[in-house]
């Protein structure tokens with residue numbers, strides 16, 4: 557089976573919709589939250605658990621797997637899914653985000669009230685481990701200090717070796733702190749890189765017919781600027797190289813929290829209806845509702861598992877930390893009525909104890925709950941679109957979530 561996408565139910569007056577993505581390793585009902593397994597492992601949990609908590613797909617990172625163990629090893633193992641024992645659909649991101657955010661302390665979603673535009677956050681300052689030019693990015697490995705270079709062609713070769721069902725074009729990362737002038741030049745650069753990715757992807761696809769088809773998504777940048785986002789999306793939508801177009805689109809870059817839905821809306825309007833759209837690096841409940849309403853079909857983010865390993869627990873009434881003393885003698889579940897494995901078998905007091913005792917099981921159990929929570933929220937939103945009650949769910953759900 558090759559790659560396909562089919563629209564299901566549309567959200568009245570908005571770009572949001574349900575649908576189904578078909579890949580050589582199975583289907584993804586959208587909207588869907590894709591669980592992140594950066595280094596070909598969803599930290600602290602078995603792939604069987606990832607499947608049991610409802611995840612439909614896993615996303616790994618090209619930068620990390622290129623450095624360790626090497627994309628050639630993943631290829632020799634039979635590709636990402638086989639290597640990590642995940643039989644379902646897989647994604648890899650291009651590595652651009654990781655390479656270019658090295659040393660910047662990049663935040664994906666920013667409140668803009670403290671921001672002052674300054675290109676030094678992306679230009680080659682003393683703290684930076686990466687420098688960008690028109691051809692690619694030179695960076696220093698965070699593991700051993702070795703110097704490497706990524707270009708659009710290199711990212712495509714790495715991602716073809718990794719063998720995920722869905723890959724992303726190599727794009728330049730900017731932040732909301734960059735000037736408008738820099739954002740304009742960056743969008744141009746990302747577009748030129750997108751064309752080079754499509755060309756190299758076409759060449760590799762023809763060369764590698766023994767492997768299942770890998771879909772390539774172009775990535776829309778343009779920060780918070782309407783004209784830049786629309787132009788970037790429109791040009792990527794019509795980009796064709798050697799008769800080949802993108803199979804879907806990623807929406808990248810930093811997003812201003814208050815305008816997230818508006819920005820996704822501009823992009824969705826400018827992209828073709830019949831191709832899926834992935835919003836990179838988003839998992840906060842408000843952002844998921846806003847992104848889905850505005851037309852995003854899939855999401856990924858390390859956050860649910862990353863914060864879980866520090867004891868932060870998502871619930872439908874907000875987030876709390878199970879490390880705090882209040883939970884020492886609390887024999888209720890992490891969240892009342894949660895049907896996840898952790899909540900049906902363990903108490904807050906037990907998790908509190910595991911975190912205090914630095915037991916590895918703490919991370920496992922907290923990750924299961926947070927990933928379940930995020931996957932299920934997106935699944936519930938999808939069902940609400942199909943049932944014609946998205947707005948009711950959003951109102952109910954966010955009202956309760958913010959009440960804490």
Ligand SMILES: [Zn+2]
Pocket residue numbers: 890891894895896897898899900924925928
């Ligand atoms: Zn739970």
